Amino acid sequence: MKLGKWFDGRLPNRQSILGVFAVSVFLVYSWTLFTSFYKLPSWMFYLTIGQILSVYAYAFSVDLLESILALAGVLLLDLTLFLALRNMEEFQSRSILVVLGALISSVLRFIHFPGYGDIEKFLSGELIWWAIALPLGLVVAVVASKNKWVRKILDAVAERAVVFLYIYLPLSLVSLAVVIIRNIY
Amino acid sequence: MKKISRRDFLKVAGTTVAGMLAPDQLFSLKSTDSGQPNVVIILWDAFSAKHLSLYGYPRRTTPHIDAFAEYSTVFHNHYSAGNFTTTGTASMLTGMLPWKHRAINYGGLVKSEFAGSNPYSLLGEDYFRFAFSQNPWPDRLMGQYHQDVDRFLPPSAYSLMQDIQLIEFFKKDRALASIAVEDFLLPAQDSAPAGSSLLGYLYKSRTLNNASKRQTLAYSNNGVPEIMDPGYLIPYLNENVYDGVIFELTNLAARDQPYFAYFHLYSPHYPYRPHNNYRKLFRDDGYHPASKPNHPMASGLEEDFLLGQRILYDRQIAQVDDEFGKLISELDRNGILQSCYLIVTSDHGELFERGFAGHGFQLMYEPVLHIPLLIHAPGQIKHKDIFTPTSNIDILPTILSVAGKAPAQNMDGKVLPGFGGQVDEARPIFSMVAVDNPVFSPIKKAVISMRKHALKLIAYLGYNEMAQPFELYDLESDPEELNNLASKDTKTLSAMKDELFASLDEANQPFIKK
Secondary structure, eight states: OHHHHHHHHHSOOHHHHHHHHHHHHHHHHHHHHHHHHHHHHHHHHHOOHHHHHHHHHHHHHHHHHHHHHHHHHHHHHHHTTTTTTOOGGGHHHHHHHHHHHHHHHHHHHHHHSOSGGGHHHHHHTHHHHHHHHHHHHHHHHHHHTTSHHHHHHHHHHHHHHHHHHHHHHHHHHHHHHHHHHHHHO | OOOOOHHHHHHHHHHHHHHHHOHHHHTOOSSOTTSOOEEEEEEETTOOGGGOGGGTOSSOOOHHHHHHHTTSEEESSEEOSBSSHHHHHHHHHHTSOHHHHOOOSTTOOOOGGGTTOSHHHHHGGGSEEEEEESSHHHHHHHHTTGGGOSEEEOTTTTSSOTTOOGGGGGGGGHHHHIIIIIIIISOSSOSSOOSSSHHHHHHHHHHHHHHHHHHHHHOSSSOOOEEOTTTOOEEOOHHHHHHHHHHHHHHHHTSSSOEEEEEEEOTTSSSOOOOGGGTTTTTTOOOOOOOOOOOTTSOOOOHHHHHHHHHHHHHHHHHHHHHHHHHHHHHHHTTSGGGEEEEEEESOOOEEETTEEESSSSOOOHHHHBOOEEEEOTTOOSOEEEOSOEEGGGHHHHHHHHTTOOOOTTOOOOOOBTTTBOOOTTOOEEEEEOTTSOTTSOOOSEEEEEEETTEEEEEEESOTTOSSOEEEEETTTOTTOOSOOTTTOHHHHHHHHHHHHHHHHHHHGGGSOO
């Protein structure tokens, strides 16, 4: 009971959480769909339609997990690092910026060091990259979310992104069922 | 007190477990109680017969294989039906030509209606069936019939990265999960970004960091060969892998059941990173392979670079040969060698000429198609040579024949001469690469090679950049394939083209929409 009350007082409202989740879902799924277009031509060369749909089922299942983890991450940040800020109004925009920053940061490194020959570069620069990107991203997220216009834009984005939940969540649940069934029988 | 090494531990553990399970069978010379023979395939990935001293290579790369050949049957003109892993391995495992089984794309799968044509399903439950491929592509192929594999090790087994076994979460959907998860969502390395942005990044970072650390710990100076394709990065030490082979075979031999075991070992596949002990081998030995003109479709690599790659490859082969020597002496010592058919081969070769290095490209010359094949039968003590051209699609019918099983329908392969099959000099031996052709369509874009007698035809179908779409060589008088007879011997060319196109038309029939 005490823990529940502790959370009640500290967690943002459900609408804000839903907004952050919706944006995470939109970003994560969009990236997967985008990268799948690199692979689709080769899949069409050797996989049947059913097999290609099954690959997407795996993708959406992983994306669902990833979106949940992203949401859990920003909530954890809010309950720890950002606890001192105690500004629930900024939670949504701040969290969206954090998710966006993490995603852009990862994607940039994927793009810069894609191949076998880049492995050493990928590894050697990793610590410096995140040592700069993480604090910078957090500061930008906190500072930018103080701005009324940034907040207004990101809140509007979150509000509109909720519509993607109506598409992606059922799709992901079906995908999850497909993956489970394929791995049982 | 002397520290027990991993190698010692595996040897002792293997022998102890085997001894506890079945002391009577361990040193038995007979095949099995049921009379069905044990069958073991040791396959080296990308092992060109052209680089074996056994087949006349000027460098002494393979003294242990040469010694093994003294009491084995050696096939001198054995060909892979494909020039890269997926096609080559699928052909061997199905006994079918690529234009039928259709595993013709990188990392592709066998057409579902032919997936049942494989040694695991066809040998059946009489056998204990074991599979281990370090290369993820054959692992994926065998994932199509995982239910018929009794012990199925992941590609990371006996590597330095045994904790990375993502595919183990999807045992019942191994083939497709491998494409979805390992190729797309969470690749350790790939030319395209991971499909999963955040988890993909974390997985890549963790894998590469672990791989990097463990390589450094294992050998001090770039001595560890790596698995890199496709989307994988698994460093391994050949000595650990071969110890693993001994361990697994010792356990299999202890079973009260005939066994079939397939080991698809990655070395000497690129990247060639032989142990430091081999770093001076063949240096300045004066060997210079024949200089060949650049191929119109090749990347135009300089000859010096190709010579450098060749020497690294030869060193890698020498290392593999040493490990093989240890393996054979261990199998001989514990009686396993005398109680099984041991088939030693490759899935395709490797090529360092005409401005290209590697395999899987549109080049279909001898170094990339001619592969080793040695078979040691139980109790065999004499050497035997087979010179008639054979194909790796003949392996499965031969296994089924010696096991007393009926061949599957639709198989293109024949039982090998020397193991119940007939010598058929007039038989055409086909190999092909069709990575640019969809699996669901008739073969229109491919390079197909047809060997018949000493003649070899190479046909470039659908590649308009080839001014001369046909090449014809007499391998007896021109083993280096330097003298294209296509414009000189038009009669032979025409006859061989007719035969090739007649076979292709027949193979394409099921794919032509009516």
